[in-house]
Amino acid sequence: xxxxxxxxxDDAIRNNITRLLKLEGYDIVTAIDGTxxxxxxxxxxxxxxxxDISMPQMDGFAMLDAIRADDQxxxxxxxxxxxxxxxxxxxxxxxxxxxxxxxxxxxxxxLLEALQGLLKKKGRIDHSIEQAVSAREAHLRRAFTESIxxxxxxxxxxxxxxxxxxxxxxxQATVLFADIRNxxxxxxxxxxxxxxxxxxxxxxxCCEPVLRHRGGHIQFIGDGLMAVFAESREGMSLPNxxxxxxxxxxxxxxxxxxxxxxxxRFAGRGLPPFAIGVGLHxxxxxxxxxxxxxxxxxxxxxEPVNVAARLESASKELGWTVVASTEVIRSAGxxxxxxxxxxxxxxxxxxxxxxxEVLGLExxxxxxxxxxxxxxxxxxxxxxxxxxxxxxxxxxxxGALQSKLSALKAHxxxxxxxxxxxxxxRLTRKxxxxxxxxxxxxxxxxxxxPVVLKVLDASGKKAxxxxxxxxxxxxxxxxxxxxxxxxxxxxxxxxxxxxxxxEYFPGGDLRSELGAGMAQQRVLEVLAQIAQAxxxxxxxxxxxxxxxxxxxxxxxxxxxxxxxxxxxxxxxxDNLALTQTGHGDVVGTPYYLSPxxxxxxxxxxxxxxxxxxxxxxxxxxxxxxxxxxxTLNELLSNHLRAPLPRxxxxxxxxxxxxxxxxxxxxxxxxxxxxxxxxxxxxxxxLSTVRRPLP
Numbered sequence: 001x002x003x004x005x006x007x008x009x010d011d012a013i014r015n016n017i018t019r020l021l022k023l024e025g026y027d028i029v030t031a032i033d034g035t036x037x038x039x040x041x042x043x044x045x046x047x048x049x050x051x052d053i054s055m056p057q058m059d060g061f062a063m064l065d066a067i068r069a070d071d072q073x074x075x076x077x078x079x080x081x082x083x084x085x086x087x088x089x090x091x092x093x094x095x096x097x098x099x100x101x102x103x104x105x106x107x108x109x110x111l112l113e114a115l116q117g118l119l120k121k122k123g124r125i126d127h128s129i130e131q132a133v134s135a136r137e138a139h140l141r142r143a144f145t146e147s148i149x150x151x152x153x154x155x156x157x158x159x160x161x162x163x164x165x166x167x168x169x170x171x172q173a174t175v176l177f178a179d180i181r182n183x184x185x186x187x188x189x190x191x192x193x194x195x196x197x198x199x200x201x202x203x204x205x206c207c208e209p210v211l212r213h214r215g216g217h218i219q220f221i222g223d224g225l226m227a228v229f230a231e232s233r234e235g236m237s238l239p240n241x242x243x244x245x246x247x248x249x250x251x252x253x254x255x256x257x258x259x260x261x262x263x264x265r266f267a268g269r270g271l272p273p274f275a276i277g278v279g280l281h282x283x284x285x286x287x288x289x290x291x292x293x294x295x296x297x298x299x300x301x302x303e304p305v306n307v308a309a310r311l312e313s314a315s316k317e318l319g320w321t322v323v324a325s326t327e328v329i330r331s332a333g334x335x336x337x338x339x340x341x342x343x344x345x346x347x348x349x350x351x352x353x354x355x356x357e358v359l360g361l362e363x364x365x366x367x368x369x370x371x372x373x374x375x376x377x378x379x380x381x382x383x384x385x386x387x388x389x390x391x392x393x394x395x396x397x398x399g400a401l402q403s404k405l406s407a408l409k410a411h412x413x414x415x416x417x418x419x420x421x422x423x424x425x426r427l428t429r430k431x432x433x434x435x436x437x438x439x440x441x442x443x444x445x446x447x448x449x450p451v452v453l454k455v456l457d458a459s460g461k462k463a464x465x466x467x468x469x470x471x472x473x474x475x476x477x478x479x480x481x482x483x484x485x486x487x488x489x490x491x492x493x494x495x496x497x498x499x500x501x502x503e504y505f506p507g508g509d510l511r512s513e514l515g516a517g518m519a520q521q522r523v524l525e526v527l528a529q530i531a532q533a534x535x536x537x538x539x540x541x542x543x544x545x546x547x548x549x550x551x552x553x554x555x556x557x558x559x560x561x562x563x564x565x566x567x568x569x570x571x572x573x574d575n576l577a578l579t580q581t582g583h584g585d586v587v588g589t590p591y592y593l594s595p596x597x598x599x600x601x602x603x604x605x606x607x608x609x610x611x612x613x614x615x616x617x618x619x620x621x622x623x624x625x626x627x628x629x630x631t632l633n634e635l636l637s638n639h640l641r642a643p644l645p646r647x648x649x650x651x652x653x654x655x656x657x658x659x660x661x662x663x664x665x666x667x668x669x670x671x672x673x674x675x676x677x678x679x680x681x682x683x684x685x686l687s688t689v690r691r692p693l694p
Contacts, residue, residue: 209250
């Protein structure tokens, strides 16, 4: 419902307007003078204000000036009423920023026509705001696409003054810029809702010290925060720079404490370390109206804005959290604790800026205590802005990744063409296609390490199941660091696409070696390495559930690594149990299934992997699988009921070990992969000592 504020000191006129507009279905709020009218406007944020000019306390012109000076009310359409039917009053009202002017006495039709005109204008304003939001989202999406493509972000904040700027007040101020480092890498491992949740929580925490130290003109641009510290009507007992430095340290502390929330909220998701950078610079800042005549927002432009953003960008390279120009350090006064000092070349400034690392600030006696009502009102406004920005940013960063992954499918890899890049990897060629997954060979920049990039297109049927398994593979492997487990370097996903950058194995999988025949000692070495991998993953509560030669990868030095955790299951966290399987589902490759998997039992334990290892042991030693059958049901029945396979005479001394690995009951198998490994050593079957765990 449209809310209209009527400000009029004449009871009869005010009541008549109220009754008339209520009959038309409007929600009406009233005030008897400009002072009360301004208070009501700030409370209810009306869609339109209708106000008399001649009133006690504060007249209509003064109230209009106050409305236009308030960032939250500046765009509100205002209609002025007056009994003075002269050009001077009309000219003054329009100059002050009135949107329409109605002379008393006026008819019902005149009032409603004027009101409809303002509502149409407000509709154009809302449309212009939607266009501005879309433009900002498109700008962020382009910037995030550059980052995902392996390039340095260029002008993510859009700091240059756009067309349509109306310059306003110029003032001396200190500008604070804060930004999340490697935000795209962080966002790739979360869905859009989670990205928005993360940003909202982070910004609300970081804005508290900014508000407490009276930072003004706060803007959110993607994962970045800007605030201007300048004198205000309340007066300040501390310099702008000192308040900005104190706020910057408060932001750094809030970000540090935010890491605990992040670790608890997204436990086991393999998120990269969270860090931020803050830049501070001072000088003359111009407040301006940016946008069209119908929709403008307050912004800050000038050299300090650009330099502060550049200093923040340099914070990662320097290894500092808070980077301040020496001008800010001097203006902040005594007690600023600094670390390193250096000079930075600032693009577009034609020279260098002397900067220092800010480490701390001696406590000052004067605090930044605001009235509780003022602080609460500003916090509410900031919270609303944070929510909008978080949603825009989440859509932009996930949309950028979606576009990048979608483009891979049609890429031709023509000779001499600029290589395609993704998250610091240079794709060289496509090496495989299977189902919904495409596999690419890539090089990691700048060291040239060969990697495999697996890209999943899960936009068809059962998309959520396949996407969940793909994401789960990274979530599980990110917790495991072992020389006999495949190395995973990066992962990202959108609603229906995902990728994993993983170790490249020039020797392929174990199937090719198995087909050529394997000596007994080589079989034992491979078994020992797989057992070490199982010891590592079982120790973290992870069951592989699909152990087979195709999932054992060979390196150039003949070591092997366990791979493909797409249907693995975690026993420790429900958040990782994303296999989408239920009671009655057979999961795994039929030739290597344990009896409990063959019967679709829910009691899948680490012993299930040991059974599969036994099947592989038999196949590596003999070149044949232990059980064959013309149908799936008969094959599963063999796992459940058929006698244990017998090894030929050259390998008969290994029969007791095979019997324990392939025992029908999990209780009769080795109690763990570590115990199995100890048995091999006890029997002195291994010619080499096990490699120690890292």
